[in-house]
Amino acid sequence: MTPMPTATGLTTAGRPPGVAGWALMAPLATWLGLFVAAPLVILLAYSFCQRDALGQVVPAFSTHNYARVFDVVYLRILGSSIFYAGLTTILCGIVGYPVAYYMGRAPPRRQSRLLMLVMIPFWASFLIRTYAWMTILKENGLLNGLLYAARIIPDVLSGPMHLMYTPFAVVLGLVYSYLPFMILPIYGSVERLDGSLIEAAADLGAGPLRTFGRVILPLTWPGIAAGAMLVFVPSIGMFAVTDLMGGNRVLMVGNVIQNQFQGAGRDKPFGAALGVTLMALFAVSYLLAARSRRDRTR
């Protein structure tokens, strides 16, 4: 899993990269080596160290941190993180698939316009977007104000809906942040789908629902899998959205890790161990998924 700075892209083409290849790869390899591989090595080293009373890292070998990771408290947090990230992934799939499908089957000119629309939120900083949601959801915010104006709730002061600092707000924030990462890969696979296959299914007696279940869904599955990966992995480690929109009511692994690196009770070695464990989890699940895919196509 160590991202070795090798020329994988070139070697898969079936030839050794050669001098020019290495020269072209050098900037990227240097970058990856300095800022990905080296920090990972440091992280791994930290995770086997200890901390002193002041929170400084003490280079004394110990597996104590990993034992702590499997403490019930942290396992429960890990469990709820998986739950929230999973829920986010599923919701992104449900919301994103129809959008991606519509985009992928639209005429080419409209496709590029829709793609733009999906990308527009990225023009604003992630933090600004999250704060925008907060102004919408807070008790005297936009949503409650609208509901009051529409006389759906009686009074801004006596009965506003409590939306901020709830699991709902966290999931909403996560879905909002990661939706494009679900839409884009699904769009890619829908766009590649040969329209005559859909016609063939209809011709053979499959109505719209069964055409979707038997033909469209299986053929766009790789896009869904890629999207799920792109949403699930960062969601589980997300701390900003949970911090800002969940208050301290929703605690996810990302927040725990963050707390180990800053603040009063910091414990860098333990934070490192949590991080390494999370990475190992992703690596194993990815390898399992890849193997099952290989078995199926065989």
Add this chain to the structure above:
Amino acid sequence: MVELIGVNKQFGEFVAVDDVNLQVGSGEFLTLLGPSGCGKTTLLRMISGFETPTRGTVWLDGRDVTALPPYRRDVNQVFQSYALFPHLNVRDNIAFGLRMKRTPKADVQQRVARMVEMVGLSGMENRRPNQLSGGQRQRVALARALVCEPKVLLLDEPLAALDAKLRRAMQVELKRLQQRVGITFVFVTHDQDEALVMSDRIAVINRGHIEQIGPVSEIYHRPATRFVADFLGQANLLPARVVQRETFETELMVADEIRERIPSSRLPDGASTAFLAFRPEKVRLVPDVAKPDDRSACEPNSFITTIAEELFRGATDQLLLRTPKGTELTAVVPNGSATVLAMHRGDRVLCHLHPDDLIVLNAGQ
């Protein structure tokens, strides 16, 4: 079995199909033949249900199906690209239609197995489409449609992607298959040879309407319009004007230099001009031995030409002939006969056209 009544299809301003009436009999092999963009595929797609007519009705087996979606119509289509499901193997591809109709499992298995054998794909049931050759994919597409035992099988240029040799073999095979299963075939192609080999009847389509529909030999020997004569097989097309019309015979001046006498009954009453069409294989050639000018003058329906070009076409030789005034004609003779008769490039030959072989077309058509 299939009937189109007053069918019209417009895409925006463009009229793809213009007021077509068409009847296809039970068990018939009908070909829709025409150049690309003539509307033949749109016509087919209105039978399968992928397009809805702007006007007119589509009938299947005595039922108005104009408003029915494709999955409720008892027809199946073989797509030009085959449209095999890439995630399913050969067996599951063929079984797809039966499963959609909720056919009992044992029945599905049996019918699929029989169909696999019929199209000669035994032993390949577990392969995916990308592990098959073009010809094999073609067979799977055919089997997948036929196993549903549709009332009508629609084929959209199914042989276009195959190489010439395989295409010829599949033409014969497809025709045999159709005769064996007795299902009505509506076949779309732009390849006139294919249409001639396979069809019972041909409908020649041009610019959204049917130019002519009829049995193969009639379309070939008695084309009704210049378009049909030109599109189906090779044809020499020359303008003619009436020189003298008598009760039984009319004398025509063809291309301002060739005199032809034809039975007056072949010419519409009162026509002063016409087009003459004749097939290259109907041009009879005699080596011009001596006294050419006298002969051409006295022999009826004969004239002198020069061989301008000689093309070797395998079983036949194609000769390009040029008359003294520069009119060009094509003649086809069995391979070798040109050599035997010692006719070569630059030689003068005597052409003879029998009135029976002449197709007289209205000047307006």
